[in-house]
Amino acid sequence: MILGFLDLPSWEQFQPFLATGLALGGVYALSGVGMVVLYQTTGVLNLAFGAIGAMGALIAWELVNNAGVPEGFAYLACVLFGGAVTLLYGIVFGGPLAGRDPLVKATATLGLLLILLGAMSWIWSDKARSLTLPTSTPAFDVGQVTVNWTQVIALGLGVAVTFGTLAFLRFTNLGTAMRALANDREIAATLGVPVRRVEAQAWLVSGLLSGAAGLLLSNLVGLDAATLTFLVISSLSAALIARLRSLPVTFFAALVVGVVTALITPIFEISEYRQMTPFVLAVIALLWLSRRRQVTIPGTAG
Amino acid sequence: MRMNPGWKGVRRVGLLLATAAALSILVAACGGDDDDDGGGGDVSAEAPKCGAGNGQKASGPPINFGAINTKQPGTDFSEGGRAVKAYFDCVNDNGGINGRPVELVLETEQTDPGQIANAATKLAQSDEVVGFAGNFSIIEGAVNHTFYEENGFNVLCAGIAPEAYSTPNMACVNMGPRYSSDGAVQAVIRAGAEKIVFDQSNVPGTDYIEAGVRAVAEAEGVEFQGNADNVPIQDANSVALKLVQAAGENGGVVLNFTPPEALKILQAAQQQGIAQQVKAWGCSTPCNTDFVAEALDQSFDDVLLVNAELNVTDADDEDSQLYRDVMAKYAPDDPLGSFTQMGFVIGQIATEAMLNIDGEVTKESYNEAVQNIKNFRTGILCAPWYFGEAPLHIPNNIDWTTTPQGGTMVIKEDCFEISDADPDIAQVRQIEAQDPSLIGG
Numbered sequence: 001m002i003l004g005f006l007d008l009p010s011w012e013q014f015q016p017f018l019a020t021g022l023a024l025g026g027v028y029a030l031s032g033v034g035m036v037v038l039y040q041t042t043g044v045l046n047l048a049f050g051a052i053g054a055m056g057a058l059i060a061w062e063l064v065n066n067a068g069v070p071e072g073f074a075y076l077a078c079v080l081f082g083g084a085v086t087l088l089y090g091i092v093f094g095g096p097l098a099g100r101d102p103l104v105k106a107t108a109t110l111g112l113l114l115i116l117l118g119a120m121s122w123i124w125s126d127k128a129r130s131l132t133l134p135t136s137t138p139a140f141d142v143g144q145v146t147v148n149w150t151q152v153i154a155l156g157l158g159v160a161v162t163f164g165t166l167a168f169l170r171f172t173n174l175g176t177a178m179r180a181l182a183n184d185r186e187i188a189a190t191l192g193v194p195v196r197r198v199e200a201q202a203w204l205v206s207g208l209l210s211g212a213a214g215l216l217l218s219n220l221v222g223l224d225a226a227t228l229t230f231l232v233i234s235s236l237s238a239a240l241i242a243r244l245r246s247l248p249v250t251f252f253a254a255l256v257v258g259v260v261t262a263l264i265t266p267i268f269e270i271s272e273y274r275q276m277t278p279f280v281l282a283v284i285a286l287l288w289l290s291r292r293r294q295v296t297i298p299g300t301a302g
Numbered sequence: 303m304r305m306n307p308g309w310k311g312v313r314r315v316g317l318l319l320a321t322a323a324a325l326s327i328l329v330a331a332c333g334g335d336d337d338d339d340g341g342g343g344d345v346s347a348e349a350p351k352c353g354a355g356n357g358q359k360a361s362g363p364p365i366n367f368g369a370i371n372t373k374q375p376g377t378d379f380s381e382g383g384r385a386v387k388a389y390f391d392c393v394n395d396n397g398g399i400n401g402r403p404v405e406l407v408l409e410t411e412q413t414d415p416g417q418i419a420n421a422a423t424k425l426a427q428s429d430e431v432v433g434f435a436g437n438f439s440i441i442e443g444a445v446n447h448t449f450y451e452e453n454g455f456n457v458l459c460a461g462i463a464p465e466a467y468s469t470p471n472m473a474c475v476n477m478g479p480r481y482s483s484d485g486a487v488q489a490v491i492r493a494g495a496e497k498i499v500f501d502q503s504n505v506p507g508t509d510y511i512e513a514g515v516r517a518v519a520e521a522e523g524v525e526f527q528g529n530a531d532n533v534p535i536q537d538a539n540s541v542a543l544k545l546v547q548a549a550g551e552n553g554g555v556v557l558n559f560t561p562p563e564a565l566k567i568l569q570a571a572q573q574q575g576i577a578q579q580v581k582a583w584g585c586s587t588p589c590n591t592d593f594v595a596e597a598l599d600q601s602f603d604d605v606l607l608v609n610a611e612l613n614v615t616d617a618d619d620e621d622s623q624l625y626r627d628v629m630a631k632y633a634p635d636d637p638l639g640s641f642t643q644m645g646f647v648i649g650q651i652a653t654e655a656m657l658n659i660d661g662e663v664t665k666e667s668y669n670e671a672v673q674n675i676k677n678f679r680t681g682i683l684c685a686p687w688y689f690g691e692a693p694l695h696i697p698n699n700i701d702w703t704t705t706p707q708g709g710t711m712v713i714k715e716d717c718f719e720i721s722d723a724d725p726d727i728a729q730v731r732q733i734e735a736q737d738p739s740l741i742g743g
Contacts, residue, residue, distance in 0.1 A: 013547050016574070020539040125378050127637075128561035130597045136573050145543060146575035220539065222566035227534035234536075265540040266547055268529060272504055275532055 009266045016145035017262040023151035024234075025258025026158030027216050031235035032242070032250040033162050034209030037169075039244045040182035041202035042094060045106040046086070048113040050232030052207065053214020054225050055116050056081040058124050060215065061131045061223055071134065075215055082211020083204050085116075090203030095196065098185075113229065120225035133219045154216050161209065162251040169247075174201060234258070237278030241285040257281055350627035353393035353653045360398025364405040365663050367652065368425030369436035370418060370446075373410035377560075379438035381633075382460055383408045385642035386436035388632035389649025399656045399663055407431060411439065418445045426453060432668040435652040436645055437461065443472055454665070456672040456689060458651055460644040464510050467726070473695035475647045475687065476611045476640075477720070479586055480514040481696060481727060483558045484720050485609035486584035487515045488522075489703040492715075493582035493607060495554030497525040499545050501567070502558035504530035511558060514724040521723030525553075533563050538570035546571065549580045556584035564589050565597055568606065577601040587611045591639050595706035603707050607714060610702040612643045612682050614711055619681025621650075647682050651675060677742035684717035688740040696730045697740075 031049055039045050056078035063069035063077055089112055097105050135149040169175035177198045180188035189195045213235075217228055234257050242249035257278050264274040349357070367390070369383040387406040394403040407429045409421040418441065425431045426449075434450070437443075437459040443466030450457050450471040459466050459474045466472050467481075476482075479502075487498055498519045502508055512528045519526040527548055531541055545555045545567070557564045564585055571577045582605055589608045592615075598606070613622055615638040625646045629638060636642050655671040656663050678687040685700040703715035722728040734741055 009547065016543050017540055020537065020543065023539075024537060128565045128591070128593050128597070130565060130569055132569075132573075132597075138575065146573075148573055151539075221536055222534075222538055222562065222569070224534055224562050224566070227536055227566075230534075231536055261537060262540045265537065266544045268527070268544075268548070271544065272530055272532065275536065 006267050006269050012143055013266060014263060015143040017265060018259060019142045019145065019147050019151065021259035021262025022255060023147075023154045023220055023258070024262065025255035026155035027213050027220065028231075028235045028238055028258055029158035029251045029254035030154075030161050030209055030216075031213045031232065032238040032254045033158075033165055033247055034206040034213070035232075035235060035239045036242065036244055036247060036250050037165060037178070038202050038206035039239070041178045042090070042098075042181075042199045043102055043105055043185070044090075044094070044097070044109060045102065045236075045239075045244070046109045046206060046210075047106055047232065047236075048089075048109045048116060049206070049210045049235065050214070051113045051116040051120075051225075051229040052082050052085050052210040053078075053212075053217065054228030055085070055120055055214075056211040057131060057214040057218035057223055057228060058120060058225065061129055061218075062124075064131070065129075075133070078215045079208055079211035082209070082214060083207040086207025086210060087200060087204045090200055094199055094203065117225060117229055120229075124225065129223050131215075131218045131223045133215070136219055150216065150219050154220060157212065157216070158251065158254070162247055166247050174198065178202060234261070234278045237282040240282045243289065253281070253285070346623060346627050348627075349395070350392050350624055350631060352389060352396050352624070352628065352649075353399065353657065354397035356397040357395070358397045358401075360394040360401055360403035362402045364403045365399055365656070366429050366431045367404065367406045367433055367435045368409065368422075368429060368431035369406055369434065370409045370411055370421045370425070370439055370442050371437070372413060372439045372442070374412040377413075377440065379440075379460075379641060380408065380410055381636045381639075382438035382641040382645040382648075383436045384633050384636055385629065385645025386649045386652075387645075388628050388636075388642075389646050389653070391632040392628045393649075393653050399653070402663070404653070404656070406436065408436075411442070413440050415441065415445045418442050419449065422446045422449050426455070432663060432665045433652065433672065434458065436648050437472075438641065438644070439463075442466075443469070447472055454669055456669045458648045458672065460641070460648070462507075464507065467696050468694045470691075470693050470695075473689045473697055475644045475651070475683070475698060476587065477696055477698045477701070479558050480511045481699065481720050481724065482586035482609045482611055482701070483511055483515045483556060484518045484724050484727070485701045485703070485718075486556045486558075486586050486607060487518050488718070488721055489607040489609065489715060490554035490556055490582045490584040491519070491522050491524055493554065495524065495549070495552065495581040497527070497549055497553035498556055499527045499529065499549040499553060500556045500558070501529045501531060501541070501545055503533045503560070503563065505533070514726065515556065517725065518721045518723045521721065533559070535563055535566050538566035539574060542567050542570035542574060542576065546576045546579050551579060552581060554580055554582045554584060556586075557589070558586045559588065561588045561591055561594055565594055568594070568598055568602065572599055572601055575601075578605060582607055585609070587640060590614075590704050590711055592710050595711045596709045598706050602705075604705050604714065606706055608704045608711065610704045610711075610713075611698055612640055612647075613684075613702065614704060614713060615639060615643065616710075617681060621681040625682065643682050647680055647687075650680060651678055651687065654678060676740050679742075686741045690733075690737065690740050692730075692733050694726065694729065694733075696726060699727055699730055 060074040060078040063074035138146045139149045177193045238254035241253035261277040371380040371383040373380045390404040411418045434457040443461045443463040447465045447469040457472045460476045461474050508530045549555050585608045590610045658671050659667045675689045687697045699720045704711040705714040
């Protein structure tokens, strides 16, 4: 009844939105997992995740269109750029910021975001440009819409990265070391875990994922610095819903964010508010998760 | 198998990646901004002739002009101002104005009203400009039109704000988003659409633009559905799907976005195979660039109808030839496209106004000469342009329609009148009917 004022499309009309939502959700999951792994290992919430991917994608575009580099190498450069910049940032700033408050660490990455965004605006103006991956060819039909292989890869990579990372954390030395750091950095260091080395690898992995996400999103959404930079918000919301802890929850939350946003799109009455979806879902989830916590006001406890 | 995270290995990989990143940045920085055709194209071997056209270098104290351009991340209109300057440079190589060179003082702004107001005051008082020629801005018209009215400046512009078209002291060479969207809607209706779904950026002023296109559609007895999407668009696939579903197979979709945003939607439609599930797609002038055409495949040939306020850049008329020559010689780093075409035409108009002055070029004589501009003809515009004395100015109200074909934009429909179902256009037609000399009658 509450939806009575909405002019809802038929289920058949909703189907293709499900496909586009799942594809975007897959990339949000990819990004969300990268952010959670980094946060758990280093305590840094990397707000520059989207900007790094955006710059990688623009570099790939530049290499393909103006340097004549074969597409495969250009796409590899995008992913490597993400890894390199993130690792460099981690090496330079990870140590000095290690003991600081998480808010300070996150704000520092905001600085990196602004530097990269400024550099992108300076190097590549606001002219229209596009990067079409060779996988953007028809895969199969959903209703009247053709799903392409990039969308399939986006969702598949999201699944693979999430569950691959889970296995990696559980079954490898490095993964165990990362989990140890996540539990307690000081105790882990005391027990002989090479903290800086493990953190560097977390920075690198997270950076490689930002490059891959930037490449996929440049095709699924568009090659535009601001768009790709701020798409991190959707991934961040998924990570927050998972309280920056659980990779499976991050994955499913990312899919929900992608799908709900897509399903709202054809409902014209509320369509323009769909970009609130990540915030609304994050707020609802956080309120729900904290429902049993008691707030204690100093001086009133009995 | 267990990983052995040796620090030396990590450091080696780190160094390699850092080097790769540095190289990538270097390549990117060297690449610059050559995503358009960069002032190339078909140019003459001879030096271009502008203004007096005598090939003599101008000298002496310059005649100063001012221009205010939006330049901020995501929106850079300064190539328009630089095209005005390029034309003035050509004039200066051809005798200037009675031997004096013409200089353009270009101020950029970041859509900050205070900054924009200060820029106009600074240009008028400190730089002592005789006039404003080449204001390419998002909100400048709204901020400064009162200043121009109070201080007697008749401004040659290319604007977006409604005040750039609805006030007595500003006249633009373009027609802005509302009337250009009107033209796109007309083209899509002519293609057989029985319903128009209009989508534009969700920014202040959308109601003003939608009022025009709604009036045009309804006058034709066509169902209309307006829509606005937040920019930058983050889910182009869903947006394209939404628009196509809403239009239906007998409807048409009309977009009013900047080129990057419009391209996102068009490419999303292309990749999902839904480009041809409507009668036609329409787009206001910003889509009229070859880059959009290059990025689209054949599914949009003759299906995407773009309202073109200016001629295609490779047109073979004399003015288009001169435009290409001037850009190649004086602004080789700026692209051929709508913005530089507009700047070039503004340069031509300002120069004609100065050459019409008997005696000294002063603020008073120049602005009077601008107001007297009537029946200004150029191959870059469909119809004669004028300033005249009027409460509002939309002198560019007859347009082409272009469509992508083989990676370039080609003329699809010859010059047609923007519908006077839009009340603003009706008012302008009345002004032209009262003084037919404005358009050469």
